[in-house]
Amino acid sequence: MSLSFRKATPADASSILALVRSAYRGDSSRTGWTTEADLVADDRIDTAGVIAKISEPRGAIILAFAKDSDSGEGQGQGEGGEGTLISCCEVLCRSDDVSYFGLFAVDPTKQAGGIGRKVLQHAEAFAKAEFGARMMEMWVIWTREELIAWYIRRGYRKTSKTSPFPYAQLVNGKALRDDLYFITLEKDL
Numbered sequence: 001m002s003l004s005f006r007k008a009t010p011a012d013a014s015s016i017l018a019l020v021r022s023a024y025r026g027d028s029s030r031t032g033w034t035t036e037a038d039l040v041a042d043d044r045i046d047t048a049g050v051i052a053k054i055s056e057p058r059g060a061i062i063l064a065f066a067k068d069s070d071s072g073e074g075q076g077q078g079e080g081g082e083g084t085l086i087s088c089c090e091v092l093c094r095s096d097d098v099s100y101f102g103l104f105a106v107d108p109t110k111q112a113g114g115i116g117r118k119v120l121q122h123a124e125a126f127a128k129a130e131f132g133a134r135m136m137e138m139w140v141i142w143t144r145e146e147l148i149a150w151y152i153r154r155g156y157r158k159t160s161k162t163s164p165f166p167y168a169q170l171v172n173g174k175a176l177r178d179d180l181y182f183i184t185l186e187k188d189l
Contacts, residue, residue: 032108042173
């Protein structure tokens with residue numbers, strides 16, 4: 001499947017929101033393998049949160065579009081005939097040489113087909129080119145063993161760093177477990 005990429009604008013917020021929620025929350029997320037529906041029952045992010053990430057001067061939400069002939073149904077049409085929004089991610093410059101990767105979503109009906117790998121590679125190249133990053137890091141919920149293994153196969157390694165789960169910042173819902181936290185994965189670029 002061929003993909004095209006661009007940075008998100010505030011006009012993309014509703015499409016991003018729909019994509020992220022479909023990949024991580026509710027019954028639609030169970031179609032793919034990235035669901036967190038058994039861990040958290042909330043909206044994951046709201047429109048204001050998406051717009052804040054889009055507007056972050058030292059970051060970007062990157063959108064990936066599939067040509068309509070490749071994509072089938074998806075989350076929404078891009079600007080100017082870009083095709084269908086099929087994936088997104090956030091890249092944030094954390095320091096002079098470290099970027100953060102997050103808000104990663106692939107349409108759950110299209111997962112396990114190589115799209116995620118392509119988007120991750122694009123995000124790594126973007127971090128190097130835009131921010132001079134020499135390392136990419138991310139946070140993953142510690143219980144997500146299959147997701148951690150997927151990142152390890154792509155060159156990431158577990159670190160000893162952990163971060164608390166943001167129980168107080170959940171959007172319109174609650175966590176279904178009280179033992180959640182993030183582990184940090186990192187990769188030299």
